[in-house]
Amino acid sequence: MRLTPTLVTLAAVLVAAAGCSSDPEPAPGVATLQSAAPTAGAPSAAGTAGQRPVFPVDATDAQLAAMIRPWEDCMVAKGGTKFRGQGALMITKGLTAADAEDEDVAAFRACEAKQPESFDDNQKRTNPSEYKDNQREWYQCAKAAGYQLTEPDPETGEFGLTAVGPNGDAGSDKFLACKRQAFAG
Numbered sequence: 001m002r003l004t005p006t007l008v009t010l011a012a013v014l015v016a017a018a019g020c021s022s023d024p025e026p027a028p029g030v031a032t033l034q035s036a037a038p039t040a041g042a043p044s045a046a047g048t049a050g051q052r053p054v055f056p057v058d059a060t061d062a063q064l065a066a067m068i069r070p071w072e073d074c075m076v077a078k079g080g081t082k083f084r085g086q087g088a089l090m091i092t093k094g095l096t097a098a099d100a101e102d103e104d105v106a107a108f109r110a111c112e113a114k115q116p117e118s119f120d121d122n123q124k125r126t127n128p129s130e131y132k133d134n135q136r137e138w139y140q141c142a143k144a145a146g147y148q149l150t151e152p153d154p155e156t157g158e159f160g161l162t163a164v165g166p167n168g169d170a171g172s173d174k175f176l177a178c179k180r181q182a183f184a185g
Contacts, residue, residue, distance in 0.1 A: 053116040057183045064088065064116070071114040079107025091116060120183050124156065132157035134182045141178035 072087030097108035123131040135157030148162045
């Protein structure tokens with residue numbers, strides 16, 4: 001029987017492929033933990049209402065605008081032009097269908113999956129225990145930086161400022177740096 005070069009090549013490829021399909025070496029006996037939680041460093045894509053776009057703690061104005069635009073466009077399409085230019089304000093205020101006026105509820109619900117939320121709001125909704133841990137870290141950092149704070153809520157860990165002092169208010173650089181440190185890891 002005479003073998004052609006093509007058959008010889010095919011046989012060699014099949015033998016090589018079969019050699020590559022052997023069982024891999026057993027994994028070492030070390031356990032690792034993997035988390036499926038979203039990272040604070042990168043925005044996520046829109047999906048269902050449970051998987052809304054998430055903007056990072058340190059998002060720039062341009063990143064926020066880019067994430068808000070599809071939601072705002074949806075709100076205009078479903079609820080009218082009164083929503084044009086209002087996306088950033090509505091996000092800042094945390095408005096949702098639950099807060100909307102009766103005539104706007106349908107638009108909010110139709111566009112809910114496109115509505116961006118902050119990383120910390122997403123974490124509060126999807127991973128409350130990690131959110132509380134990050135709140136605790138933020139509280140400790142802000143306290144160490146000299147801010148006068150309310151006692152943390154026992155359920156959520158949320159806290160507030162009791163006075164605006166020499167360090168500034170909740171929008172001050174130091175306070176926001178503590179938040180970024182706590183939530184961005």
